[in-house]
Amino acid sequence: MIKARGLARQFRARGHTVDAVQGVDIDVSRGELVGFLGPNGAGKSTTLRMLTTLLRPTAGEAVVAGCDLLSDPAGVRKRIGYVAQGHSSGDEQKVIEELVLQGRFYGLAAGESRRRADELLERFDLTEIAGRTAGKLSGGQKRRLDIAMGVIHSPELLFLDEPSTGLDPQSRSNLWDRIRSLRATGTTIFLTTHYLDEADALCDRILVIDHGKIVAEGTPDSLKNQVAGDLVQFETGAPAAAAEIAAKVDGAQELHVDGNTVRFRVAKGDTVLPLLLRQLDQADASLLSIQVHRPTLDDVFLTMTGRSLREESHA
Numbered sequence: 101m102i103k104a105r106g107l108a109r110q111f112r113a114r115g116h117t118v119d120a121v122q123g124v125d126i127d128v129s130r131g132e133l134v135g136f137l138g139p140n141g142a143g144k145s146t147t148l149r150m151l152t153t154l155l156r157p158t159a160g161e162a163v164v165a166g167c168d169l170l171s172d173p174a175g176v177r178k179r180i181g182y183v184a185q186g187h188s189s190g191d192e193q194k195v196i197e198e199l200v201l202q203g204r205f206y207g208l209a210a211g212e213s214r215r216r217a218d219e220l221l222e223r224f225d226l227t228e229i230a231g232r233t234a235g236k237l238s239g240g241q242k243r244r245l246d247i248a249m250g251v252i253h254s255p256e257l258l259f260l261d262e263p264s265t266g267l268d269p270q271s272r273s274n275l276w277d278r279i280r281s282l283r284a285t286g287t288t289i290f291l292t293t294h295y296l297d298e299a300d301a302l303c304d305r306i307l308v309i310d311h312g313k314i315v316a317e318g319t320p321d322s323l324k325n326q327v328a329g330d331l332v333q334f335e336t337g338a339p340a341a342a343a344e345i346a347a348k349v350d351g352a353q354e355l356h357v358d359g360n361t362v363r364f365r366v367a368k369g370d371t372v373l374p375l376l377l378r379q380l381d382q383a384d385a386s387l388l389s390i391q392v393h394r395p396t397l398d399d400v401f402l403t404m405t406g407r408s409l410r411e412e413s414h415a
């Protein structure tokens with residue numbers, strides 16, 4: 101659905117050249133929900149604006165929804181939906197009017213546009229507020245209206261730029277459900293985010309971008325597995341004996357003993373637990389508690405770039 105090669109964009113600002121995107125390759129298959137994750141200024145929006153024909157690449161090429169980005173931008177625009185950051189609909193119109201107008205804008209006949217608008221109102225939980233002016237909606241309702249408008253023409257591929265920025269937790273989770281339901285009906289989705297939990301919860305696959313380059317790529321789980329592994333941590337009454345046992349666990353790394361707490365990293369924590377528990381029991385090393393922590397996407401970003409994504413995105 102997306103095949104981009106060496107896509108790059110330079111900006112000139114006050115005599116400087118900014119290499120916002122430095123030659124990215126992107127492959128997205130039909131039906132996938134792919135997240136583009138990176139800190140502020142990493143190049144996410146610039147890439148999205150290139151893929152949606154709003155910005156001409158300085159170098160590279162791409163085929164988007166079956167059309168060549170450079171030679172057939174109109175073909176790309178017809179087949180995709182794009183929901184930019186922030187609220188894009190007019191504030192004076194009623195919700196239903198916004199949707200019908202958007203459908204007409206995409207060339208739907210009046211009756212068809214109305215039918216489609218009603219369907220989307222239902223699907224995005226907006227039916228009850230169809231007669232309200234768009235300017236009076238809550239943040240979550242506005243964002244759902246934006247997405248409904250972005251898919252009025254039933255695009256095969258939907259681009260969402262930071263869909264949940266600024267929403268409270270309940271509205272975010274509601275929005276995630278709507279995004280999942282769009283994907284379940286066959287829409288391919290490419291979204292940008294700087295929220296790790298969003299990428300983790302929603303995406304089949306994640307591309308991590310930093311300083312205009314893709315630094316990691318994979319499913320949330322495979323990315324986490326690239327990091328040193330799970331952290332196994334337990335409290336025991338016999339830390340010295342327990343540490344000796346832990347040191348012999350197949351693949352154990354970074355063993356630390358801190359008072360009664362023993363911790364180490366291992367590729368798959370849950371698979372080493374049964375044997376570890378048995379051995380601790382045989383050695384009479386009483387166990388007070390034990391936990392296995394999966395690495396987070398933040399650990400992935402830290403490993404790839406040496407910096408914490410969380411710190412940057414909240415800066």
Ligand SMILES: Nc1ncnc2c1ncn2[C@@H]1O[C@H](COP(=O)(O)OP(=O)(O)OP(=O)(O)O)[C@@H](O)[C@H]1O
Nearest residue numbers: 111113118120138139140141142143144145146147
């Ligand atoms: N029109 C422009 N002129 C000059 N520099 C620009 C322009 N647009 C973007 N940039 C620069 O390009 C880099 C990438 O910006 P971009 O908006 O793509 O990042 P982003 O990952 O989307 O960040 P955010 O999460 O803040 O939206 C930044 O350094 C930005 O300052």
